Amino acid sequence: MAIDALEAKLRPPADVLAPYPSKLITLASGEQMVVREARLADAGALLGTVYPLLGVPKDYYDIVAARMYSEILGWFRYRVANEFVIVGAIDGVIAGIVTSRHVKAGLGMSLHTLTIKRGLRVGAQLFAAKMEHHIDYLGEDEVHIVAESPIGFKRWMIEYELEDRSAMYPDLRHELGGVPTFTLTRKLWEAVKPVKCTGVRPVPAELLKTADKLIMPDEYVQLPGWKRGA
Amino acid sequence: MSARIGIVGIGHCRFGNSSEYDLVDVIAYSANDAFRDAGGLHLRKEVDQVLVGNMAAGMFNHQTSVASALISRMDMEPCPAELVENGPASGASAIRLGYMAIASGMADVVLVAAGEVMRVVSGWEATNIVATMAHTEAEYNMGLTLPGFAGMFTRLYMEKYGMTERDLALVAVKDHDNGAKNIYSHVQLPVTIEAIADGENANVVNNYVAEPLRMYSTCPISDGSAAVILVNMDSPKAKLFPKKPIRIAGIASATDTHCVHNRKDPLVLDAVRISAEKAYKMAGVGPKDISLAELHDAFVIFELLNSEEVGFFERGKSFLGVRNRETEIGGRIPINTSGGLKAKGHPVGATGVSQVVELVRQLRGEAEEGRQVKDPKYGMAVNFGGFGNNVVTTILAKD
Numbered sequence: 001m002a003i004d005a006l007e008a009k010l011r012p013p014a015d016v017l018a019p020y021p022s023k024l025i026t027l028a029s030g031e032q033m034v035v036r037e038a039r040l041a042d043a044g045a046l047l048g049t050v051y052p053l054l055g056v057p058k059d060y061y062d063i064v065a066a067r068m069y070s071e072i073l074g075w076f077r078y079r080v081a082n083e084f085v086i087v088g089a090i091d092g093v094i095a096g097i098v099t100s101r102h103v104k105a106g107l108g109m110s111l112h113t114l115t116i117k118r119g120l121r122v123g124a125q126l127f128a129a130k131m132e133h134h135i136d137y138l139g140e141d142e143v144h145i146v147a148e149s150p151i152g153f154k155r156w157m158i159e160y161e162l163e164d165r166s167a168m169y170p171d172l173r174h175e176l177g178g179v180p181t182f183t184l185t186r187k188l189w190e191a192v193k194p195v196k197c198t199g200v201r202p203v204p205a206e207l208l209k210t211a212d213k214l215i216m217p218d219e220y221v222q223l224p225g226w227k228r229g230a
Numbered sequence: 231m232s233a234r235i236g237i238v239g240i241g242h243c244r245f246g247n248s249s250e251y252d253l254v255d256v257i258a259y260s261a262n263d264a265f266r267d268a269g270g271l272h273l274r275k276e277v278d279q280v281l282v283g284n285m286a287a288g289m290f291n292h293q294t295s296v297a298s299a300l301i302s303r304m305d306m307e308p309c310p311a312e313l314v315e316n317g318p319a320s321g322a323s324a325i326r327l328g329y330m331a332i333a334s335g336m337a338d339v340v341l342v343a344a345g346e347v348m349r350v351v352s353g354w355e356a357t358n359i360v361a362t363m364a365h366t367e368a369e370y371n372m373g374l375t376l377p378g379f380a381g382m383f384t385r386l387y388m389e390k391y392g393m394t395e396r397d398l399a400l401v402a403v404k405d406h407d408n409g410a411k412n413i414y415s416h417v418q419l420p421v422t423i424e425a426i427a428d429g430e431n432a433n434v435v436n437n438y439v440a441e442p443l444r445m446y447s448t449c450p451i452s453d454g455s456a457a458v459i460l461v462n463m464d465s466p467k468a469k470l471f472p473k474k475p476i477r478i479a480g481i482a483s484a485t486d487t488h489c490v491h492n493r494k495d496p497l498v499l500d501a502v503r504i505s506a507e508k509a510y511k512m513a514g515v516g517p518k519d520i521s522l523a524e525l526h527d528a529f530v531i532f533e534l535l536n537s538e539e540v541g542f543f544e545r546g547k548s549f550l551g552v553r554n555r556e557t558e559i560g561g562r563i564p565i566n567t568s569g570g571l572k573a574k575g576h577p578v579g580a581t582g583v584s585q586v587v588e589l590v591r592q593l594r595g596e597a598e599e600g601r602q603v604k605d606p607k608y609g610m611a612v613n614f615g616g617f618g619n620n621v622v623t624t625i626l627a628k629d
């Protein structure tokens with residue numbers, strides 16, 4: 001896309017972010033999930049993966065899918081500052097997606113986590129991957145996090161024992177909906193990392209290749225009976 | 231005991247997350263399923279007694295009088311109905327009381343329906359609610375939870391008998407293999423020993439819940455229901471039910487001290503052993519006659535311990551049997567063919583009935599392909615209430 005003067009005005013200022021190094025996680029089923037940073041060229045497959053979930057109210061997939069759809073589109077069209085997307089793929093098929101944003105030096109803002117393949121804590125692994133990116137690779141000291149679903153709240157706020165700083169900073173609000181913000185600090189991350197974050201690096205070349213061109217899932221447990229293209 | 235009492239209808243829903251449904255609807259689903267299996271919904275009017283197994287609707291769902299609610303939901307007035315609460319053994323206790331109602335001559339047909347909807351609260355809150363069955367002053371108020379107890383218990387067993395964490399994972403692999411083939415199972419995913427015990431990511435993928443117990447040594451928190459219809463096989467009403475009954479050959483319960491620290495040896499589960507001995511005696515069989523068993527494995531250590539107490543293995547040897555694949559389908563004594571609580575899930579109040587439904591499916595030869603035990607004659611279920619302090623053992627026979 002040619003970046004003319006008007007388009008340049010529409011784009012938020014962007015920093016050059018350190019890349020997230022890909023890793024490989026063997027899930028409990030024995031399936032191998034490549035976790036890598038998404039590229040703009042992946043946007044079509046990512047949007048196509050999220051789209052069918054817009055109509056699934058169960059477990060709040062609808063709201064999270066709608067938010068994530070707009071975040072991925074915003075990232076693809078350069079409408080969100082410093083956003084990154086990390087994807088988990090098994091044999092190239094998208095198993096889960098996370099979105100997040102670097103706000104400024106030292107501060108990150110977690111956006112959404114969406115599990116397509118349920119039952120293997122794919123979402124938990126990808127959430128840990130995005131925290132790893134924020135703190136270990138982008139060098140941030142704090143990540144602001146909110147949940148938009150009860151499962152999300154149980155998983156992140158409760159399991160990570162995130163700090164509720166809303167009383168300390170009543171004005172501090174996450175940019176998603178203004179919900180009181182929870183914070184993952186570097187100290188907390190160092191404490192939970194050994195039990196929350198895993199993955200083998202480097203990913204063997206042949207496995208990394210399987211995730212080069214992302215494949216949209218044909219079926220979703222969230223959509224019984226639904227089949228892509230049918 | 232002279233009464234011949236059999237199961238002529240079974241019902242079950244898929245365990246998992248039913249938190250958007252009302253508890254009574256969840257139980258009614260399986261109860262209706264049981265009537266359809268038994269021959270039709272018209273058979274509801276033949277029921278003389280309804281017993282509902284549930285552990286904690288008052289706390290999970292802010293709902294009481296569940297049995298009365300079920301009667302109205304199913305249009306079964308004026309049938310007598312009561313709730314049976316015996317912790318996680320509520321389901322099997324309800325079956326035992328149903329058996330007693332028929333044996334006493336006060337009923338010929340009993341519907342036993344059981345269910346729990348726990349996912350309306352967080353996992354931590356569910357653990358807290360379940361922990362209220364522990365001794366209030368000596369255990370609960372000290373912060374003990376069931377996973378905490380089971381973790382200490384597992385550690386003790388490991389130190390005494392040389393079992394390893396990998397042995398626990400082997401039980402989980404077997405249970406998940408079975409659960410993956412069971413249409414009613416909460417977690418329908420096989421897991422591999424490499425991924426959950428041996429591999430580089432195992433520590434996170436199979437994270438500690440209460441060391442040395444990990445996620446895959448612990449049951450998930452599940453919602454669900456199950457139901458059975460019991461009939462006096464010698465009453466005229468028995469003829470109304472077309473399916474060949476699966477006979478309850480033995481059913482017995484036993485209790486142990488509420489406080490675990492009052493037991494001489496915490497690794498000895500007297501209530502399991504005594505209830506099993508009584509059930510064997512009533513059925514006129516022994517451990518060698520049992521073709522398959524559903525053993526209460528909220529934590530996989532219980533599957534191992536129970537299998538020793540009921541006489542399948544010598545004390546301290548059950549994990550060696552698992553290593554030798556003796557408890558797999560096709561092995562010497564298949565255990566938890568349904569996936570057990572580990573993979574099928576554990577909606578606490580429903581579990582005892584669910585175990586019996588699995589035995590009936592197996593004895594009828596109706597289990598899914600790859601999960602059916604070859605030509606079984608007797609099935610055993612052990613349903614565990616409290617920390618082993620109130621246990622019901624049931625033995626079913628295919629005549």
Ligand SMILES: CC(C)(COP(=O)(O)OP(=O)(O)OC[C@H]1O[C@@H](n2cnc3c(N)ncnc32)[C@H](O)[C@@H]1OP(=O)(O)O)[C@@H](O)C(=O)NCCC(=O)NCCS
Pocket residue numbers: 059060061064112113114115116117118119120121122123124125146147148149150151152153155246247416417445446448449450451572
């Ligand atoms: C929140 C979310 C990301 C979590 O995903 P995840 O970490 O991949 O979680 P999984 O689906 O693997 O998680 C749990 C599964 O593990 C399995 N499980 C739980 N306990 C288990 C145990 N002891 N043994 C074996 N398996 C177990 C169950 O199958 C359970 O699935 P269930 O919740 O449907 O019963 C996902 O639910 C999601 O995408 N939800 C919709 C969007 C959303 O809420 N996002 C968060 C917004 S802030």
